[in-house]
Amino acid sequence: MFAEERQQLIVELVAASGRASVTDLAERFSITTETVRRDLAALEAAGSVRRVHGGAVSPERISTTEESILERTVLRPSEKTRIAAAALALIPEDRSGSILIDAGSTTEALAGMLAARSAAGTTGTGAGSNGADAELVVITHALPIAARLSGETGIALHLLGGKVRGLTQAAVGQSTVEAAGRIRPDIAFIGTNGISAAFGLSTPDPEEAAVKAAFVRSARRIVVLADSSKLDAETLVQFASLKDLDTVITNSNPSPALAAALSDAGVEVVVA
Structure with a gap:
């Protein structure tokens, strides 16, 4: 040859x-x-x-490569739909508790499904221990996610402020990090640009990484939504280690090395 x-x-x-x-x-x-x-x-x-x-x-x-949120939305739509559906199943249908939804195309798909479920009235009747006006508290710093959920019945939307980064249409900066430190949501649904055995979770931008790290510190349960293109990838800035995670939802089995590292860290892997 x-x-x-x-x-x-x-x-x-x-x-x-x-x-x-x-x-x-x-x-x-x-x-x-x-x-x-x-x-x-x-x-x-x-x-x-x-x-x-x-x-x-x-x-x-390349560690600094990053598509815009608009470009990412059209990439691997079927995979992201399956991942988002698996994540939706973790959100209580009785409108109880609080969740945080990080910026990203897969997390945006989750927000769209949550909005559709709310509009269809499948989040629960509102009756029972939560009362007739029960609402699920949803916290985000992403403008597209806030736009999808704003005004939906059964959802109390909280938008974290800060400097809006055009590429991701999400608030970043010190004020966003400080705001994240003052909340304790039950579940945080986190997006990532890379997840690897050696480097953990990473993203190309330092300001985005600081916000994601604050989200990981703040929530009681961390659920990462990562399609297969993110597996074994490493980008510029680490924002969490594998041991910080509770669940990873993806669309294909991780490589043997990554699967072993996730298992050692006690992370549940859900293949949607």
Whole structure:
């Protein structure tokens, strides 16, 4: 096999799985690890892959890469719908308690489902111990999520303020972090740009990371919504370790390394 043919296959493998290790590539093509590294160097120079310790990842997994919320909304919609539906099942239908919904496209899908459930009257009759006017307290710092839930029957919406970051349409900054420190929601539904065994949860922007870290500290239960593109990914700023989490809802089984790390940290994994 010519080097050009092998390198094209490497690009296809990395694109399909998100990453490839030097040792796996050497075994697959029956070549030395030194040859693999030369191939990866050539492919990185061409912008086809990005080299990392032990192998290569897709160039889309650069630690500072971040799509806007509008771009993310149209990516992997069926996967996000399944994840959001699994998360919705964790929210009490009797309008009891409080939840926090972090910014993100999958969490926005959850907000849409919660709004639809409320409009359909399936959040409960309001009767019983919670009273006729019972409302689920929903806290968010994301403008699109607030817009979806504003005015819905059975939902008491609280919007955390701060400087709005255009890319995510979410409030960030010191005032947002301080506000998060003054609440104690029952469940926080958290979005992430990456979740890995070694680095935990991460996001490219430091201000977003500070807000997410404050949310993780504030809630009684942490539920992470992460589609398969986020698994084994590492972005610039860590905001939580795996041991900070209670549940991860995703759409495919984690890699063996990540699955073992989540199990060791006592994290429940729900595959939707």
